[in-house]
Amino acid sequence: MQRNRDRPTIVTIERVIDETPTVRTLVYSDDVMPNVLPGQFAMVWVPGVNELPMSVMIAQEPGKAAFTVRKHGLASTGLFNIKVGDQIGIRGPYGNAFDVKHGKLLLVGGGTGLVPMMRMLTFVRSTDDVTVLIGAKSKDEVFFEDLANRLLEGNSHKVIVSTDDGSYGQKGHVTDILEGLVYETRFDGIYTCGPEAMMYKTVQAAHSRGIFVQASLERMMKCGVGICGSCCVGEDLVCRDGTVFDGKHLSNNKEFGHFRRSKAGILENY
Numbered sequence: 586m587q588r589n590r591d592r593p594t595i596v597t598i599e600r601v602i603d604e605t606p607t608v609r610t611l612v613y614s615d616d617v618m619p620n621v622l623p624g625q626f627a628m629v630w631v632p633g634v635n636e637l638p639m640s641v642m643i644a645q646e647p648g649k650a651a652f653t654v655r656k657h658g659l660a661s662t663g664l665f666n667i668k669v670g671d672q673i674g675i676r677g678p679y680g681n682a683f684d685v686k687h688g689k690l691l692l693v694g695g696g697t698g699l700v701p702m703m704r705m706l707t708f709v710r711s712t713d714d715v716t717v718l719i720g721a722k723s724k725d726e727v728f729f730e731d732l733a734n735r736l737l738e739g740n741s742h743k744v745i746v747s748t749d750d751g752s753y754g755q756k757g758h759v760t761d762i763l764e765g766l767v768y769e770t771r772f773d774g775i776y777t778c779g780p781e782a783m784m785y786k787t788v789q790a791a792h793s794r795g796i797f798v799q800a801s802l803e804r805m806m807k808c809g810v811g812i813c814g815s816c817c818v819g820e821d822l823v824c825r826d827g828t829v830f831d832g833k834h835l836s837n838n839k840e841f842g843h844f845r846r847s848k849a850g851i852l853e854n855y
């Protein structure tokens with residue numbers, strides 16, 4: 586019988602990987618989630634706590650998928666504290682996907698925004714020349730650098746890490762490095778996911794040079810299926826119309842990069 590994506594499927598956590606002191610990857614077996622497209626997400630129910638949107642992480646084992654969670658508020662800390670043998674509910678997959686171009690590609694990820702980027706790396710062709718830009722606050726918070734290098738072993742590639750405090754890789758924000766890269770290289774596609782300020786600058790830098798760019802937006806979500814309106818950015822509902830949007834579309838959205846909505850739906854400055 587085909588699975589109803591709007592009903593939670595219960596899965597059991599089989600492995601927990603500590604990526605950094607505040608980020609963990611939880612691996613589980615499932616029929617659907619290992620095969621989702623880059624950019625798609627699931628609504629994850631943490632029993633007794635809440636439900637939250639999470640990008641679906643690759644697990645590099647047949648029949649397995651994962652979530653990579655940073656502990657933040659109540660729900661994400663509840664998920665972060667899940668142990669091997671515990672159960673969670675998953676709905677989805679939801680959302681559209683990145684349109685994977687080929688040639689010279691640039692992927693820009695900050696924090697857990699790297700999750701859809703890692704899945705995207707499994708969709709590139711061996712002939713693609715891929716640069717991955719990883720942004721983190723400090724050395725302790727850098728993760729997926731080794732994974733990105735492993736996934737790109739057969740490609741011409743570069744993985745560049747930047748930390749805000751300069752404790753690892755290049756010092757500064759990813760967007761500073763991005764400006765230089767976009768100036769030097771004519772990319773065929775730029776893809777980004779992470780803090781909205783980072784995505785905004787990435788979209789601006791690419792779009793102003795006429796380079797194809799897409800961003801996967803992370804907004805407050807409650808239903809995940811276009812009913813509650815909590816994820817709206819201007820006229821767009823991130824869960825239903827995205828999460829992936831073209832730079833061209835985003836450049837006409839007055840809220841992207843400037844305003845977000847609180848849990849009560851109130852517009853706030855970023």
Ligand SMILES: Cc1cc2nc3c(=O)[nH]c(=O)nc-3n(C[C@H](O)[C@H](O)[C@H](O)COP(=O)(O)OP(=O)(O)OC[C@H]3O[C@@H](n4cnc5c(N)ncnc54)[C@H](O)[C@@H]3O)c2cc1C
Nearest residue numbers: 626638639640653654655658659660661697803804805806
């Ligand atoms: C499509 C999508 C995919 C995501 N993928 C991941 C992932 O792979 N790993 C991961 O760790 N997190 C991911 N997130 C973010 C995650 O869902 C939020 O961190 C989580 O909802 C915060 O819940 P909380 O109860 O822990 O924090 P809260 O107490 O609800 O909030 C703490 C802070 O986080 C902000 N916040 C709350 N919800 C969101 C949200 N949905 N997006 C952005 N900021 C939020 C609040 O404004 C507040 O400042 C994703 C979000 C979206 C929309």
Ligand code: FES
Nearest residue numbers: 809811813814824
């Ligand atoms: S989360 Fe409810 S409409 Fe998008």
